[in-house]
Amino acid sequence: MAVDSTTEGSTASPTSDDSELVGDGGVNVVDQSGSEPPTDSIVGTADDSIVREIGHDEFDPVGTLILVLIYMAILLGMWVFMYFVEFLGRGVTVVG
Amino acid sequence: MATAAGNEPLFVERFPDEAAVAKANLLVAFVALGIGAFFGLVQALHRTDILRIIDSADYYTLLTGHGVLLAIVFTIFGLAAFFHWATARSLDQPAVSTLFSWAWFGLMTTGSLLASVAILGGLVPNLGISADVLFTFYAPLQAHPIFYIGLAMFIVGTWLSGADWFLSYRAWREDNPDERIPLQAFMVLTTMIMWYIATVGVAVSVVFFLIPWSLGLIESVNPLLTRTLFWFFGHPIVYFWLMPAYMMWYTVLPKLAGGRLFSDPLARVVFLLFLLLSTPVGIHHQYLDPGIAEGFKFIAMTNTMFLLLPSLLTAFTAVASIEHGARQRGGEGYLRWLGALPWRDPAFAGMAFAGLIFAAGGFSGMINAGMNINYLIHNSLWVPGHFHMTVGTAVALTFMAAAYWLVPQLTGTKLYSRPIGLLQVVLWFVGMVFMSNAMHRAGLAGIPRRTAEPQYQNFDFVTPIGSIFELRVQIAFGGLLLFLSVVLFLFNMLLTAFGEKSERPVDEFLPAPLSGPEGSPRVLDNLGLWTGIAVVLVILAYTLPIAGIIQNGGGLFGGGLPVPVTVFPDVELVKTVLAGALAALAGVLL
Structure with missing residues (x-):
């Protein structure tokens, strides 16, 4: 059966349930001893290297926040740069 | 399951x-x-x-x-x-x-x-x-x-x-x-509704004006009208290119990173916002067209700025989903987790590079969208620089990267070479950094787009940093790398298509989102409602400008060049348009 958000539910996992151990803080740690080795020649096998299952409540996307802040900092810096170069540095360009 | x-x-x-x-x-x-x-x-x-x-x-x-x-x-x-x-x-x-x-x-x-x-x-x-x-x-x-x-x-x-x-x-x-409509199907349907609305413009332009004109059945067309009808379709087509790439970023990229989509409802909201906002913005391509009043251009600009919202929502959701994958693969720290991502997988790396370039394309897109700043770069090489980052990389590179994952599902054969695939996406990324960056800078120096020989006697373009020669070399070198990248891609696809059947050519499993659609409002799936609102927004954004273009441009079929005019919205006309729009919405809802 095809897997999708409406058919799979939030319990879906790329590994079978009996291969998981519960680690500290409620994060599932995957025991890889029985899983097949990573297959480097196959596309889309990042799941094979999962070392822990992180659920919705345990996931804190702090790295995303850092990247978004970097993006906004670049945007702000470029805006300030443009303001000085294109507006303060030139005469009036649009009249009327 | x-x-x-x-x-x-x-x-x-x-x-x-x-x-x-x-x-x-x-x-x-x-x-x-x-x-x-x-x-x-x-x-x-x-x-x-x-x-x-x-x-x-x-x-x-x-x-x-x-x-x-x-x-x-x-x-x-x-x-x-x-x-x-x-x-x-x-x-x-x-x-x-x-x-x-x-x-x-x-x-x-x-x-x-x-x-x-x-x-x-x-x-x-x-x-x-x-x-x-x-x-x-x-x-x-x-x-x-x-x-x-x-x-x-x-x-x-x-x-x-x-x-x-x-x-x-x-x-x-x-x-x-x-x-609930499965997420990918939801994305397909909302994108197609947007397309149906958008293509009305080009269909009217081609069928009623350009085909009869090219056959000699009518003598002339109203150029501003056909331009406006083109851009009625010409901006939403941008999202028609992007939506399948977004679909892959939302539903496949998290899996390729080893994680799960951060939020299904957020993805639905993003696609609905594109359905609503993609079309009533086309006039932002016509900031320099005489014959359209500044006020209408300002409205188009405002709508365009709202379009940044779903793009920024996408940036957040895609990055958060990737981070989830990196953390599951053992990634730690504020930024060190980036190293835990499967960068050797060409499907993942290609889509991630495409997203990175798209983020940069967002910067130049904001410049294009601003009415006053747009004057600085209008019709210059900056503009091709911009859309080679968006459609030329965010879309094209995502399609190629996705093909590495999708084509084996369609053929049953394993990808011929992952290393060549990786080289290909890296070449595209590097080539585009050279070419697009140089195009942006050349545009700032005033070099025009769509010009076979932008070299003029007794006139030299000047760039504040580097030299025009250096920009030319960068554009040519970048273009060469991009072409080589396409050759490698097609070579890899060809050999994949004719490769041997494999039992497990690809891992096509897609995990469920971290946050599913269960808790989100069901109204998100009411496609009729969103279609109605989208149509109303288009009517509001386009009725008056098109009426002005026909009135002041010599009628439906031209006959005279459009002249600069300022159309002040007539109160009665506004009332009529609003009443028509509300009636249309009521028709959809009832």
């Missing part, structure tokens, strides 16, 4: 007919990619005066071919392949009629062939067929009728493809009356 990768039959085994249709669409897309990329290389070398193997008059033929083959044929056949796959996969059922699927594919292909013949005819002297009208096919540039007829057939083909996916949805809905 599938729990582990590799336990399920491949897509091609479950849906052989849909896989065949998707493969045929990809074949046309990739042929167009190869030809279009070659034209791009010739242009990059020609306009920078590095190597000129064609006559400068033919430059515009190749430019039209490059634009149409890549921005229409490659992208939309790619979209059709992804959407056909996604509809069958997410609804878990085949198309209602395979014959119908082949019919729209045939119509789209025939239309593309006719348009291509018209364009390439320009290279053959004395043939009497040409279409050097560039991607935007503005009047008063005129093409041979078969160009417009081919375009019309192509557009009708896309309408039928959408009907195919809606029929699948209807069949699924009969069996699943209370289920």
